[in-house]
Amino acid sequence: xxxxxxxxxxxxxxxxxxxxxxxxxxxxxxxxxxxxxxxxxxxxxxxxxxxxxxxxxxxxxxxxxxxxxxxxxxxxxxxxxxxxxxxxxxxxxxxxxxxxxxxxxxxxxxxxxxx
Amino acid sequence: xxxxxxxxxxxxxxxxxxxxxxxxxxxxxxxxxxxxxxxxxxxxxxxxxxxxxxxxxxxxxxxxxxxxxxxxxxxxxxxxxxxxxxxxxxxxxxxxxxxxxxxxxxxxxxxxxxx
Numbered sequence: 001x002x003x004x005x006x007x008x009x010x011x012x013x014x015x016x017x018x019x020x021x022x023x024x025x026x027x028x029x030x031x032x033x034x035x036x037x038x039x040x041x042x043x044x045x046x047x048x049x050x051x052x053x054x055x056x057x058x059x060x061x062x063x064x065x066x067x068x069x070x071x072x073x074x075x076x077x078x079x080x081x082x083x084x085x086x087x088x089x090x091x092x093x094x095x096x097x098x099x100x101x102x103x104x105x106x107x108x109x110x111x112x113x114x115x
Numbered sequence: 116x117x118x119x120x121x122x123x124x125x126x127x128x129x130x131x132x133x134x135x136x137x138x139x140x141x142x143x144x145x146x147x148x149x150x151x152x153x154x155x156x157x158x159x160x161x162x163x164x165x166x167x168x169x170x171x172x173x174x175x176x177x178x179x180x181x182x183x184x185x186x187x188x189x190x191x192x193x194x195x196x197x198x199x200x201x202x203x204x205x206x207x208x209x210x211x212x213x214x215x216x217x218x219x220x221x222x223x224x225x226x227x228x229x230x
Contacts, residue, residue: 032217036221041223042223042224043119043121043206043208043221043222043223043224044158044206044219044221045221046218046220049217049218090157090158092157094217102160102163102216103160103216103219104157105157105158105159106157107155107156107157108155108156
C-alpha cells in the first residue's frame with residue numbers, strides 16, 4: 001500500500017533563510033509526488049509535482065522539491081523564506097497502477113517563518 | 116477562471132442531525148472529489164466522480180454519508196445522521212481530464228462542527 005510521511009509537525013525558519021520541509025514516501029513502482037499548501041481558511045493549492053524527468057522540480061512561489069529515489073524522499077525547499085510562506089504544507093503520493101489507487105496526503109507540516 | 120465553489124463555509128449541528136454540502140467545480144473539469152480533513156490530519160478521499168459516475172467511494176461511510184453528481188457538474192455530499200467524529204473540514208476538488216488527478220484544484224472547504 002502506498003503511504004507518505006511528514007516527520008515534522010512544525011518547522012520554524014527565520015525570514016531570508018533557506019527552508020526545507022521533509023517528506024518520505026512508500027509506494028511500489030514509480031511514484032507520482034506532489035506538494036500542496038494550505039493558507040488559513042482556504043483550500044489546498046497545488047505547488048508542484050514530480051512525475052518523471054529531472055529530480056529537481058520547480059513550482060509556484062519560488063518553491064522547489066528534490067526527488068531522491070534511493071532515500072524515497074521528496075523534500076520541499078526554498079532558498080530564501082518569506083513571512084508570507086507561513087502556512088500548512090502537505091506532501092502527497094499517487095501510484096496509479098491499480099484502479100483503486102488514489103492520492104494519499106501526509107498529515108501536514110506547519111511552516112512558520114519568523115520576521 | 117473561477118475556482119471551485121463550496122457552501123456553506125461553516126456549519127454547526129447537533130449529533131444525529133442531517134447536513135448537506137454543495138460544490139461547484141471549475142467549469143469543464145470532469146473529475147470531482149470530496150475529501151474529509153480532520154484537524155491535524157491530511158485530507159482523506161471520500162468519493163471521486165468522473166462526470167456523473169462514481170469512480171471510487173471505498174472510503175465513504177455509506178451507512179451515513181451519501182453523495183451525488185446528477186448532471187456531471189455540481190455535487191452534494193450529505194451526512195445523515197451526523198456523529199461527533201464527523202467534525203472536520205470537507206473539501207471539494209476538481210481536475211481536468213488533461214491534467215488528470217495529479218493537479219487538483221480545491222475549494223475553500225466547509226467546516227463542520229458536530230456537538
